[in-house]
Structure formats: C-alpha cells, structure tokens
Amino acid sequence: MNKKSLNDVWVSNKKVFVRVDYNVPMDKAGNITDDTRIRATIPTLEFLLSKNAAVILASHLGRPKGKVAPEFSLKPVAKKLSELLFGREVKFAPDCVGPEAKKMAAALQPGQILMLENLRFHAEEEKNDPEFAKQLAGLAEILVNDAFGVSHRAHASVHGITKYIPAVSGFLMDKELLFLGQAVANPERPFVAIIGGAKVSDKIGVIENLLTKVDTLIIGGGMANTFLAAEGHETGKSLLEADKLDLAKELIATAKAKGVSLLLPEDVVVADKFAADADRKTVAAGQIPAEWMALDIGPASAAKFAEALKTAKTVVWNGPMGVFEFDAFAVGTEAVAKAVAASGAKSIVGGGDSVAALEKLNLAAKITHISTGGGASLEFLEGKELPGIAALADK
Ligand SMILES: Nc1ncnc2c1ncn2[C@@H]1O[C@H](COP(=O)(O)OP(=O)(O)OP(=O)(O)O)[C@@H](O)[C@H]1O
Numbered sequence: 001m002n003k004k005s006l007n008d009v010w011v012s013n014k015k016v017f018v019r020v021d022y023n024v025p026m027d028k029a030g031n032i033t034d035d036t037r038i039r040a041t042i043p044t045l046e047f048l049l050s051k052n053a054a055v056i057l058a059s060h061l062g063r064p065k066g067k068v069a070p071e072f073s074l075k076p077v078a079k080k081l082s083e084l085l086f087g088r089e090v091k092f093a094p095d096c097v098g099p100e101a102k103k104m105a106a107a108l109q110p111g112q113i114l115m116l117e118n119l120r121f122h123a124e125e126e127k128n129d130p131e132f133a134k135q136l137a138g139l140a141e142i143l144v145n146d147a148f149g150v151s152h153r154a155h156a157s158v159h160g161i162t163k164y165i166p167a168v169s170g171f172l173m174d175k176e177l178l179f180l181g182q183a184v185a186n187p188e189r190p191f192v193a194i195i196g197g198a199k200v201s202d203k204i205g206v207i208e209n210l211l212t213k214v215d216t217l218i219i220g221g222g223m224a225n226t227f228l229a230a231e232g233h234e235t236g237k238s239l240l241e242a243d244k245l246d247l248a249k250e251l252i253a254t255a256k257a258k259g260v261s262l263l264l265p266e267d268v269v270v271a272d273k274f275a276a277d278a279d280r281k282t283v284a285a286g287q288i289p290a291e292w293m294a295l296d297i298g299p300a301s302a303a304k305f306a307e308a309l310k311t312a313k314t315v316v317w318n319g320p321m322g323v324f325e326f327d328a329f330a331v332g333t334e335a336v337a338k339a340v341a342a343s344g345a346k347s348i349v350g351g352g353d354s355v356a357a358l359e360k361l362n363l364a365a366k367i368t369h370i371s372t373g374g375g376a377s378l379e380f381l382e383g384k385e386l387p388g389i390a391a392l393a394d395k
Pocket residue numbers: 196197198199202220221222223239294295296318319320321322323324325350351352353354374
C-alpha cells in the first residue's frame with residue numbers, strides 16, 4: 001500500500017490520537033460479550049507505549065444518534081482494556097471534546113493512556129463536521145487509524161481530522177489491508193468465496209465484484225432462495241426477494257460467461273414455521289413444499305461445498321448458511337466452518353455469524369485472518385475505496 005503506517009513515523013514522546021473501533025457487543029448488564037476488537041488493537045498500543053508515546057484513544061460505540069446515552073458509554077471498555085493490558089491504568093475523559101478532554105489530554109504523560117468518551121455522543125462526528133474534527137485533532141500531534149471496522153464511514157475522527165494532523169495506519173489496519181487486499185488483488189488459486197446471510201440485496205456489490213475474481217462462488221443462507229427461484233425452483237414460504245430475481249438470473253449468467261463455478265444448495269432443511277422448535281425435514285432444493293420454508297442448507301449441499309473447499313488455496317467467507325441462531329438450523333453453517341478450517345487454504349472470514357460459528361467450534365485459530373470489519377470488509381470486497389483509508393497520508 002502506498003499509505004504511511006505506524007512504522008513510517010516518529011512517535012516517541014508525542015501525543016498520539018489513536019482511532020480504534022471498540023464498537024463491541026454488550027449484554028443488558030453492560031458486560032462486554034466479545035472483546036476481539038479490543039484485543040486486536042493491543043499490538044499497536046504496546047508499540048506506542050514502548051516508544052513512550054502518550055496515547056489518546058477514541059472510538060464510537062453503538063448508534064447513540066448524536067446524543068449522550070449512558071448505555072453507550074465507553075467506560076466499561078476502558079476497564080476491559082486496562083485488564084487486557086495487565087492492569088495498566090486507562091484514564092477516562094467524560095467527553096471526547098471540550099475543556100475537560102483538552103485538559104486531560106494536555107496533562108497526559110509519555111507512556112500513559114487516556115480513553116475519550118463515545119465520539120457519537122456528538123452528531124458532528126457522523127456529519128464529518130470540520131470544527132469538531134479540528135477539536136479532536138487539537139488533542140494530539142498525529143493520528144494513528146487502527147479502526148478498520150469504521151473506515152467505510154467518512155466521519156470526523158477518521159476522515160475530517162486528517163485535514164489537521166497527519167494520519168497513518170496502525171498495525172491492525174495494516175493486517176486487515178494486507179489479508180483482504182491480497183485475497184482480492186493477488187489470490188493464490190483456486191480462490192473460493194462463500195457468501196451467505198439473509199439477503200441478496202445486502203451483498204449484490206460483493207457478489208458482482210467477487211465474480212470477477214474467484215474460481216468458485218458458493219451461495220448459501222436465505223439469499224440462496226432467490227437464486228434457486230431464479231433457476232425455476234419453487235421456494236414455498238422461504239425468504240425470497242422477488243424484485244431480485246432478474247438480478248440473480250444475471251449473476252448466474254455472468255458466472256457462466258466468466259467460467260466461475262457457482263454452487264447453490266442442492267438440498268435444504270425446511271421448517272413448518274420460523275422457530276427454534278419448528279418441525280423440519282431435508283428435501284431436494286427443487287422440492288420445497290408450498291407451506292414450508294428453507295432455513296438451512298442440507299447435508300448433500302454441505303458435502304458439495306466442503307468438496308470445493310478441499311482444494312482451495314484462498315477462501316473468503318462472509319455470512320451464515322442458515323438461521324444459525326436456532327441450533328437445529330446451525331448445522332450447515334457449522335459444516336462450512338469445519339470445511340474452511342480444514343481446507344488449509346489462506347482463509348479470511350468476516351461477519352459476526354460466521355465468526356461466531358468458528359468460535360463455537362473452537363476453530364477460529366485455524367483461520368488465517370478473521371476480519372474485525374463488518375460493513376467495512378464487505379465494502380472492501382466490493383472493491384470500493386474506503387474514505388478512512390483514502391485519507392491516510394501517502395508514502
Ligand atoms: N434461510 C434463511 N432464512 C432466513 N434467514 C436466514 C437464512 N439463512 C440465514 N439467515 C439469517 O441471516 C442473518 C445473517 O445475515 P447477514 O447478512 O446479517 O450476515 P452477516 O454478513 O454474517 O452479518 P453479521 O455480521 O450480522 O453476522 C442471520 O440472522 C440468519 O438467521
């Protein structure tokens with residue numbers, strides 16, 4: 001990449017504004033249920049602290065819509081970070097701008113960490129407001145952007161701020177760009193992509209772009225129904241996007257024209273209602289009964305997909321193969337998780353559900369790269385320019 005990274009700049013004894021994506025899931029009691037995004041930034045933080053930088057951390061959490069909302073406070077995140085740094089103090093500023101934040105940032109000493117309160121408590125963050133961006137920039141001398149997960153948003157803390165202080169990527173950002181970048185620009189072949197999840201409409205761009213790059217495209221999950229219907233199959237009460245049938249037909253034709261092997265489910269697990277305890281049976285993809293709905297891929301599909309993954313050298317996976325939240329319909333997603341892990345390919349996985357399946361099966365360690373980006377990794381795979389990355393300083 002022709003962008004400057006943390007290794008290219010002098011940070012010793014400097015005040016460094018580190019934008020992270022600590023938008024982590026929490027339960028109702030405010031406990032962090034998955035700290036992956038926090039742990040993923042530790043290498044950047046350890047490096048900065050070892051260089052005696054004064055670290056000012058900023059993140060958003062949730063979508064508080066520009067208003068102060070205590071349930072979206074980053075305070076529990078500061079506590080968790082302190083634990084992950086073996087008890088090192090993480091100071092906490094009650095706001096990300098204003099006199100208190102300014103005072104605390106000014107007083108911060110080399111080797112200390114200060115976390116600012118949720119950036120999205122100010123509507124100006126999402127509006128990319130120049131004055132707000134200037135205030136954030138005023139707290140530090142340089143921006144280290146380690147927030148890959150938010151790099152598809154042109155927000156003040158990742159975009160506007162770079163007009164006032166130089167911006168470089170952190171090590172997590174570097175890692176994301178390296179693995180995702182290599183997969184789309186220079187994949188070792190065969191390159192197999194697995195796309196699942198609820199709707200085709202969410203992932204049209206990704207499917208279109210991947211069709212120009214992959215050798216095999218596997219489609220599962222709810223979105224597969226629209227493709228099955230496009231091939232003339234009856235899909236009963238399954239989730240179906242009738243307005244995307246022509247598009248699905250076009251995508252099938254594009255795959256054919258490009259010589260991409262497009263794999264759709266050949267059998268599905270159908271349910272008599274959308275419920276964890278629904279009656280279920282496995283049927284051929286072409287024989288979904290009128291009153292039933294497909295909620296998972298069947299065993300023959302899982303075996304077909306696993307076969308394609310066996311020889312893969314690069315795998316990209318996003319989205320579950322079925323209604324993974326219900327144990328009875330998580331079998332297909334788990335079978336794909338096992339096949340991706342066993343493939344020995346360079347594997348890149350994004351999307352909360354796919355990662356959760358891998359973690360449940362204790363297979364996450366077998367994956368080459370688990371992306372911390374949801375929407376950001378999808379937009380990257382679509383081939384879009386991400387504003388947070390475009391704004392980094394050129395080399
Ligand atoms: N056959 C199906 N019918 C209805 N819903 C389905 C089906 N298969 C999968 N889903 C649903 O798709 C949802 C996930 O789709 P989504 O596109 O959000 O996936 P994702 O990219 O992995 O996103 P996330 O980051 O939230 O995991 C799950 O809630 C799952 O229940």
